[in-house]
Amino acid sequence: MSHTYYERLSALDASFLGFEQRNAHWHEAAVLVFDAGPLRTKDGGLDFDKVLNNYEWSFEAVPRYRQRLAKIPLFDHPVWVDDPAFNVRYHVRQIALPQPADERVLKRVCGYLLELPLDMDKPPWEVWFVDGLENDRFALVAKMHHCMADGISGMSIVQTLLSRKPFERHGAPRAWTPRATPRRAELVRAEVARRIRAPLELLAPLRRPGEAFRAARDVVQGLIEASSLGWRPASKTPFNPEDIGPHRRFDWTSISMGEIKEVRKRLGGTINDVVLTTAAGAFGHFLREHRTATDDIDFRALIPVNVRTDEEKDLGNRVAMIMAELPVGERDPQVRLQRVIETMQKLKRSKQALGVSWLEGFADRVGSRFFVELSRSSTRNRPFNVAVTNVPGPLMPLYFLGCQMHAIYPMMPLFPNQALSVAVLSYNGRVFWGFNSDWDALPDVHNVVEGIGAQFRELHAAACSTPDERQQVGARR
Numbered sequence: 001m002s003h004t005y006y007e008r009l010s011a012l013d014a015s016f017l018g019f020e021q022r023n024a025h026w027h028e029a030a031v032l033v034f035d036a037g038p039l040r041t042k043d044g045g046l047d048f049d050k051v052l053n054n055y056e057w058s059f060e061a062v063p064r065y066r067q068r069l070a071k072i073p074l075f076d077h078p079v080w081v082d083d084p085a086f087n088v089r090y091h092v093r094q095i096a097l098p099q100p101a102d103e104r105v106l107k108r109v110c111g112y113l114l115e116l117p118l119d120m121d122k123p124p125w126e127v128w129f130v131d132g133l134e135n136d137r138f139a140l141v142a143k144m145h146h147c148m149a150d151g152i153s154g155m156s157i158v159q160t161l162l163s164r165k166p167f168e169r170h171g172a173p174r175a176w177t178p179r180a181t182p183r184r185a186e187l188v189r190a191e192v193a194r195r196i197r198a199p200l201e202l203l204a205p206l207r208r209p210g211e212a213f214r215a216a217r218d219v220v221q222g223l224i225e226a227s228s229l230g231w232r233p234a235s236k237t238p239f240n241p242e243d244i245g246p247h248r249r250f251d252w253t254s255i256s257m258g259e260i261k262e263v264r265k266r267l268g269g270t271i272n273d274v275v276l277t278t279a280a281g282a283f284g285h286f287l288r289e290h291r292t293a294t295d296d297i298d299f300r301a302l303i304p305v306n307v308r309t310d311e312e313k314d315l316g317n318r319v320a321m322i323m324a325e326l327p328v329g330e331r332d333p334q335v336r337l338q339r340v341i342e343t344m345q346k347l348k349r350s351k352q353a354l355g356v357s358w359l360e361g362f363a364d365r366v367g368s369r370f371f372v373e374l375s376r377s378s379t380r381n382r383p384f385n386v387a388v389t390n391v392p393g394p395l396m397p398l399y400f401l402g403c404q405m406h407a408i409y410p411m412m413p414l415f416p417n418q419a420l421s422v423a424v425l426s427y428n429g430r431v432f433w434g435f436n437s438d439w440d441a442l443p444d445v446h447n448v449v450e451g452i453g454a455q456f457r458e459l460h461a462a463a464c465s466t467p468d469e470r471q472q473v474g475a476r477r
Contacts, residue, residue: 004186005179006070007080009147011363011371012317014078016146017069018372019379021416023246025117026147027124028154029411030425031110031252031434032140036131038166038402039138046131046138048094050169054401055092055127057173058160064148065091065157066176068123072187076369078147079187082178083123091125097132106133107251113141114411114436115248124148140400146413150317151391152306155425162398162405169401221351233382234300238290238442239283239420240382247439251449252409254430259460266463267334269341272390275424275431276301276326276344277337278459279388282451284328289447294329301326302384305353320353320360323384333459379415386420387412393427409434420445 009017019026039046059065068083097105109130118124124145131138142158149157182190234240260274269277279301284294304319324343330336347353363371389412398405410423411434419441423434433452437445 003179004182005082006182006187007067008072009069009078009080010316010360012319012360013147015372015375016317017078018376019146019413019415020117020120023244024414024416025115026413027114027118027143027145028149028151028413028423029114029141029143030154030158031106031250031407031409031411032142032158032400032405033133033137033407034140034400034403034405036133036136036138036403040136046094046129048129050401051094051129052088052092053169053172054161055088057169059088059176060173061160062157064123065125066123066178069120069147070181072191073184074188075191077191081181084178086123086178091123092127092129094129094131097130099132100134101132102134106130106139107249110139110141111248111250111439114143114250115246118143118145120145137406138403146317148316150304150306150319151389151410151412151423151425152318153316155391155393159394159398162400164396164398166399166402166404221355234385235298236382237287237292237297237299237385239385240417241419241438241441243416244414244419244438245440249435249437249439249442249445250409250411251435251437251445252407252433253449253452254407254432255453255456257426257429257431259456260431263337263460263463267337269337270344271426271431273337273341273344274459275390276324276388277333277340278452278456279422280326280328280330280336280340281333281455281458282448283326283386284330285451285455286448287328297329299326299328300324300384302387304387304389307353307357320356322347322352322356332462333455334462337459380417382417384418386418386422387415388422388424390424391426393425395426395428397428408432411436414438420448 016026036046039050041047055065064080066083066086067080069078070081071078095109097109113128113130118126125148126143128141129138130141133139144154144157148154255278257271260271263274264271280299283299287294287297287299300323303322303324305322307318307320324347326343327336327339330339359374360371389410391410393408405427407430408425408427409432410425412421412423414421414436419438421436423436425432425434433449435445435449442448
């Protein structure tokens with residue numbers, strides 16, 4: 001009998017499948033921009049055979065590329081199984097931009113590609129090679145469902161295609177033989193056994209009563225902190241329609257990492273604090289332009305926090321979703337930064353991430369269905385206004401075969417009542433921002449994008465000015 005294989009999704013992974021709706025598709029993505037010259041063929045196109053070969057080599061490091069979703073009968077829990085019908089040419093595609101094609105044209109095309117749902121009957125990822133960008137460049141638009149990876153593991157998957165130096169792939173990788181999918185009865189038996197063991201696993205910490213009591217106390221505190229915001233609606237804003245539409249705008253910008261570090265050095269905080277301060281300033285300016293009062297607003301951002309240990313290198317999602325109140329009404333950039341620093345330090349001292357992480361682990365043992373429903377119902381209550389994620393990326397230039405990567409703009413999906421998400425990723429001396437938005441609710445999302453640059457310039461100017469100059473600016477405000 002052939003060896004069978006399956007891998008059970010965590011409750012958190014499964015919850016992202018539960019968020020999938022007609023107008024809210026839950027894939028994450030990135031737009032990577034490369035020099036095209038080294039991949040040019042004699043007729044001027046991209047050497048797509050080399051592209052496909054590079055992908056097939058990467059499957060050795062990431063078996064998930066060739067796996068699809070299945071369900072455990074009766075329990076309806078998703079699992080990963082090998083896809084015997086896998087075909088790389090279905091997942092890796094190429095198109096060309098209409099000429100002349102600048103960044104603006106690319107953004108419109110990316111918005112269309114990113115709004116398309118993935119085929120969930122096949123491995124839930126796809127890649128589009130978009131040729132014809134000005135300055136002899138091409139874009140790689142990579143999409144994968146959020147059940148497959150979070151920002152950290154997703155970046156690890158992308159990096160299997162890249163290298164620190166130009167490289168070539170010689171020959172084809174080893175032939176792949178898919179492992180057989182377990183029979184229905186085998187899946188059910190294993191899940192029943194897992195459910196029987198679950199109470200014992202949950203009670204195991206009681207063997208050490210002192211530690212168990214302290215851990216339980218921290219978890220309860222974390223759940224209370226998370227629920228205090230999670231069940232209270234945030235303020236209604238233009239970022240929060242009753243229901244988003246099917247069309248997407250994808251926009252982007254970038255900021256110098258050196259200048260961000262300069263702000264951090266002079267005014268304190270972390271790189272993430274500077275990012276959130278800049279975003280809060282842009283959000284506030286946009287809201288005031290739309291005649292939304294910001295002085296007493298309860299404006300919150302959903303922030304995924306990586307909870308992996310140093311030893312955990314697995315794929316999938318290992319994040320806890322926490323919420324932070326952003327001072328969008330504060331006009332003074334230096335004061336706004338200090339308020340963000342205080343908020344984030346308070347969150348780091350809190351048990352909110354621990355409580356959410358424990359809830360995810362509990363759902364893994366007793367079944368994910370209640371966790372999926374809990375997550376969906378909590379988001380209907382508008383507990384946050386926008387989502388902001390910040391992923392550390394590689395510090396050095398990377399290459400796809402011989403082609404240098406110049407930019408990488410990440411994308412985070414939208415919840416049904418959330419018209420904007422902001423993803424931030426650092427790479428090679430710059431911080432790249434990707435803005436995913438509902439086209440109907442936010443047709444002028446470019447004003448938020450332009451606001452990022454304007455607000456950061458104000459913050460950087462405040463950081464580089466003398467104390468007397470900062471005091472004079474504060475008095476004028």
